[in-house]
Amino acid sequence: MSATTPPSPPQRLAAPPSHSSNKLRNSTPIRSFNRKDFSIRCEFENSQRWTVRCVSGTDPIHIILKPPSIPMASAAVLGSSRKNSKRVCLFYCNEMKDLAERIASQSDAIELRSITWRTFEDGFPNLFISNAHGIRGQHVAFLASFSSPGVIFEQLSVIYALPKLFVSSFTLVLPFFPTGTSERMEDEGDVATAFTLARILSNTPVPRGGPTSLVIFDIHALQERFYFGDNILPCFESGIPLLLNRLQQLPDSDNISIAFPDDGAWKRFHKQLQHFPMIASRTIDLYIAMGY
Known part of the structure; x- marks a missing residue:
């Protein structure tokens, strides 16, 4: 323990909280004194820092636990390793x-x-x-x-x-x-x-x-x-989003219609292709019947 510019007259310091007594007893503190605000800085072997500050002789002592800082480079490496x-x-x-x-x-x-x-x-x-x-x-x-x-x-x-x-x-x-x-099954035995x-x-x-x-x-x-x-x-x-991106890249994307082979395909995918005009299977059958 080393002290620089000890206060005059010396004042009695309140004991640290009971929950930290074990840490204070099992470590070697390094204290520094300042005459203006009477601050004490303690560093312990467990890499945690306790700051004890007493503004005046009648104010209580405040103990603040500051976690050890991680260098930015180390944090970046740690984040990258976790990501990969x-x-x-x-x-x-x-x-x-x-x-x-x-x-x-x-x-x-x-x-x-x-x-x-x-x-x-x-x-x-x-x-x-x-x-x-x-x-x-x-x-x-x-x-x-x-x-x-x-x-x-x-x-x-x-x-x-x-x-x-x-x-x-x-x-x-x-x-x-x-x-x-x-x-x-559509018939018994299918x-x-x-x-x-x-x-x-x-x-x-x-x-x-x-x-x-x-x-x-x-x-x-x-x-x-x-x-x-x-x-x-x-x-x-679904691969429909990939199909949409490909269709939108075509030079005539504004002149594209989607044809479905049957009602089942329409029920399955029409919500994902609603940005294009759609031709249902019944319309296709009608076009074929009319000779188109």
Whole structure:
């Protein structure tokens, strides 16, 4: 303890609040005195600063806790590290390789991971996930393409395997839901294959962070979200905003009309395309009947 210009006569200081007694007893304070306003500055080993100020001999002592300041450069680095702390390991099927590479080029937070797609002599898949131990605790996504029944089984095998590798979260991106148009029964005996595929995807194992997220673009009917079980969270996105931007960039954007193939398509998308004149399917049928 060191003092500079001690007051005359010396005054008795009130004890610090009881809740801070442990901090004062376990640290070595450094005090400085000033004759004008009788201020005391204390610094402790825990990097916190206590300012004790007594304006006059009769006023109470005020203790203010000031948190340690963070340099602006350090704060910027800390904020940047937090912003980029979430990295995604993106796997993909063979058909989606080009798209996956384009996606990864848009962000440094996406890291491409590879899968070896092979087959045995009988034609059944022989698959291998490279560096499986390296994705433990990571956010993992798989870019799928169910373009034909023949590729669904091998991709489902990978989809079921990835969440079991102790990953933090798992996101399945399926841009096109192929059986979406077969979502209802019109006659007894019809098989709603959309419900079948939804049940298969709903059996995806649950990763550490919770249910799998399933991203689908422009599914045929929004009510198909109720076909999925609780182990998967369907997230329906749309490419209509991209279509609108492209149409608005055309030189004759003021002379464009939107034609729908049927009433179902009109019900599904007409609210998103209300900025353009619309032609319903009945009008198209009338034009065809009239020879246009």
